[in-house]
Amino acid sequence: MTGRAWLAVSAAICVAVIEPQNAIASDWHLQASVSEEFEYDNNFRLNSTSEETLWGFTTRPKVTLETHTPTIDLIFGGDISYGLFPENSDENSFDQRLDGSISRKGPRSRVSLNGGFTRQTTRTSEDEDTGRDFSDAIRLSGTGGLSGSYQLTELVSLGAQTGGVYTTYDSNAFDDFFSVSAGPFVSVQLSQKDSVQFAGNYRRFERLSGLDRESDAYSGDVTYTRVFTEQIRVSLRGGANHVQTDLQELNGSTVVSRTENNTGFEAGFTVSYTEERGQLSGSFDRALVPSGEGRLQERNSVRVNASYKATPMVSADLTTVFIDQTSADDDGTDRTFFSVEPGIVWHFLPDWDFRVAYKFRTQDRETDGRAYSNGARASVTWRMPGWGARGGVK
Numbered sequence: 262m263t264g265r266a267w268l269a270v271s272a273a274i275c276v277a278v279i280e281p282q283n284a285i286a287s288d289w290h291l292q293a294s295v296s297e298e299f300e301y302d303n304n305f306r307l308n309s310t311s312e313e314t315l316w317g318f319t320t321r322p323k324v325t326l327e328t329h330t331p332t333i334d335l336i337f338g339g340d341i342s343y344g345l346f347p348e349n350s351d352e353n354s355f356d357q358r359l360d361g362s363i364s365r366k367g368p369r370s371r372v373s374l375n376g377g378f379t380r381q382t383t384r385t386s387e388d389e390d391t392g393r394d395f396s397d398a399i400r401l402s403g404t405g406g407l408s409g410s411y412q413l414t415e416l417v418s419l420g421a422q423t424g425g426v427y428t429t430y431d432s433n434a435f436d437d438f439f440s441v442s443a444g445p446f447v448s449v450q451l452s453q454k455d456s457v458q459f460a461g462n463y464r465r466f467e468r469l470s471g472l473d474r475e476s477d478a479y480s481g482d483v484t485y486t487r488v489f490t491e492q493i494r495v496s497l498r499g500g501a502n503h504v505q506t507d508l509q510e511l512n513g514s515t516v517v518s519r520t521e522n523n524t525g526f527e528a529g530f531t532v533s534y535t536e537e538r539g540q541l542s543g544s545f546d547r548a549l550v551p552s553g554e555g556r557l558q559e560r561n562s563v564r565v566n567a568s569y570k571a572t573p574m575v576s577a578d579l580t581t582v583f584i585d586q587t588s589a590d591d592d593g594t595d596r597t598f599f600s601v602e603p604g605i606v607w608h609f610l611p612d613w614d615f616r617v618a619y620k621f622r623t624q625d626r627e628t629d630g631r632a633y634s635n636g637a638r639a640s641v642t643w644r645m646p647g648w649g650a651r652g653g654v655k
Contacts, residue, residue, distance in 0.1 A: 288328060290649035294642055295322040302636035305352075306394050307385050307624050309632035317346030334364040344382070351397060354382035360404075369412040376405040388582045392596050392624055399431040421445045429469075437469040454488045472509040472516065479503050482527055496531045502549055525549030525559065539569035558594070560586040576606045595627040604638070614642045 298319045305315040323340035338361070344354040360377030379402045383395040406424030413419055423443035430437065444462035451457060461481045468474040482500025489495065506521045529546035543565040549558070565581040584598040604618030622634040 288649055290327055290647060291645075292325045292327075292647050293323065293645040295320070296640050296642040297321075298638060298640035300636065300638055302620075302634055304632060304634040305384060305636070307387070307392075307622060307632045307634050308394060309626075309630040312632075313349075315346060315349050315352060317344060317349065317352070319344040332366050334366070335362075337361040352382075352384070356381045370410065372407075372409040374407050376403075378403050387622070388584055388598055388600060391594060392598055392626055395430075395435065396432070398435055400428060401430075402426060402428045416450045418448045419446070420448075433470075436471045438467065439469055440464060440466045456486045458484045458486075460484070472511070473518075474506065474508040476504055476506040478505075480527060492534055492536050494533045498527070498529045498531075498546075500527045501525070502527055504549065523549060538571075539567070541565075541567045558586045558588060560584060574608045576608070577604065578606065579603045596625060598622075598624045602638075612644045612646060614644075616640050616642070 298321070299316075300319060301314075301316045303314050304312040306313055320343045321340060323338075325336065325338045327334075327336040329335075337359075339357070339359040341358075342354065342356040344352065344356075346352045357380045358377070359379075360375065362373060362375035364371060364373040379400075381400050381402075383398055383400045385394050386392055404424065404426045406422065408420065408422035408424075410418055410420030421444065423441070425439070425441035427439045428437060442462055442464040444460060446458055446460040448456060448458045459481075460483075462479075464476075464478040464480075466474075466476040466478070480500055480502035482498055484496055484498045486494065486496045501524070503522070503524045506523075507518070508521070509516050509518050511517070525548070527546070527548040529544060529548075531542065531544040533542040534540065543563070545561075545563050547559075547561045549560075561584070563581075563583040565579070568576060568578040570576040580600075580602045582598070582600045584596075586594075586596060588594045600620070600622045602618050602620040604616050607615045609615055616639070618638045620634075620636040620638065622636075623631065625631040
């Protein structure tokens with residue numbers, strides 16, 4: 262199934278090849294980096310009953326290749342991650358990511374195609390929808406998407422998007438699944454600082470292993486955005502959704518089928534602040550959504566990202582995630598999760614960075630109780646000078 266992702270990437274290449282005297286003849290820019298990271302965690306599985314310590318090293322080379330013309334934006338990216346953990350050899354990993362996108366721009370329109378493939382050794386799902394211990398399962402995911410927009414007038418734009426994801430595990434303990442979504446949107450510029458967008462979406466979820474589980478989700482929402490200054494932007498979002506789930510369950514040795522219908526609301530806001538030396542962004546979202554296993558979750562989430570350049574050589578960053586979720590079908594997956602990671606970066610040479618960070622995590626799952634984790638990271642990153650006619654794209 263990962264061939265669907267490769268198909269999207271291949272299609273992007275084909276469009277670039279047939280684009281006359283644009284993408285192929287234009288300037289290409291290469292940006293690359295490699296980092297070496299030391300990691301320590303005193304409870305890396307985030308388990309409440311049996312804590313396990315982990316320490317080791319991870320090497321991550323990364324490459325981005327892109328070109329831009331008046332009509333074409335073409336971007337390819339990829340990285341690999343090799344983890345070596347001397348006292349936990351079962352945690353050694355070799356992960357890969359490859360993605361690509363192409364956008365065709367017209368005077369009043371834009372069409373974008375993207376695809377990607379990821380192979381990842383997953384220890385836990387952490388801030389994903391389940392918070393489960395995956396016991397080092399290998400997860401393969403393929404994604405693809407297509408979107409387009411058209412400026413109807415100076416104030417009104419309309420468009421649509423569609424996309425899908427396929428995920429499979431190398432363990433029979435976890436279920437493969439496929440999800441596809443599509444929907445239209447209309448954007449209206451109310452004033453120089455105010456805009457509103459109306460969007461609808463349909464999502465189909467299918468579990469592909471084990472007992473059947475399919476969900477059909479319909480949602481509609483409105484997003485209002487206000488640009489207060491060049492530095493401050495606020496978006497408010499609200500809407501409703503309806504999810505119908507058909508599933509099979511074992512009742513003794515008998516397979517029983519049933520249908521669930523759930524209606525909920527979606528709401529949230531995003532705030533961003535950017536200035537010359539720092540930036541801050543935060544968001545809150547509440548939604549009723551099918552989880553990665555097809556179960557319905559009522560989820561509240563808060564995310565905060567911040568960075569500040571104290572001096573030309575020293576900067577600080579912070580990432581925080583809080584999730585509180587309740588299972589709509591009462592299957593025992595209620596949980597709260599919190600993670601915070603403050604870090605300091607030393608730009609000791611023009612193309613070299615050294616970062617140290619502390620990471621704290623805690624999770625309370627209905628079936629396992631509360632768990633805590635304390636960890637530390639130290640990494641060195643080298644960014645290759647940009648290659649290309651204009652020295653690369655940052």
